Amino acid sequence: MSKLGALQKTEVVVVGDTPYDAEAAGMVGLSSIGSLCGGFAESELREVGCFAIYDGAADLLARYDESALPRTLTATERSSLRLEVP
Numbered sequence: 001m002s003k004l005g006a007l008q009k010t011e012v013v014v015v016g017d018t019p020y021d022a023e024a025a026g027m028v029g030l031s032s033i034g035s036l037c038g039g040f041a042e043s044e045l046r047e048v049g050c051f052a053i054y055d056g057a058a059d060l061l062a063r064y065d066e067s068a069l070p071r072t073l074t075a076t077e078r079s080s081l082r083l084e085v086p
Contacts, residue, residue, distance in 0.1 A: 013068055015060065022048040033068065035060065 014025035017038025025032040026049050034045030037056040045053055052068060054060040060067060 016050075019044050019048040022050050025049075031068075033060070 009029045012030050014021060014030050014032040015035060016022055016025065016032055017035040018040055022032040022034060022045060032050050034040075034042070034050030034053045035056055036042065036045075036053065042053045054063070054067075060069075
């Protein structure tokens with residue numbers, strides 16, 4: 001993150017395809033979005049803190065405008081947001 005400039009943790013969302021990605025993000029205080037392309041179940045990704053799940057990069061791109069990526073969410077919004085796989 002330091003290479004990206006003066007970003008706040010609330011401005012960063014990690015996109016990963018394994019529970020390990022989400023766990024690593026959580027350990028440094030970052031929110032995470034899960035991708036099912038890594039072979040892990042949606043329940044496994046949610047269990048470790050992913051607040052949204054997509055089938056893969058194409059699905060996330062197709063639903064970008066409704067995702068958490070176009071804007072910064074408050075901690076309360078992130079904790080209550082649960083986007084489902086279509």
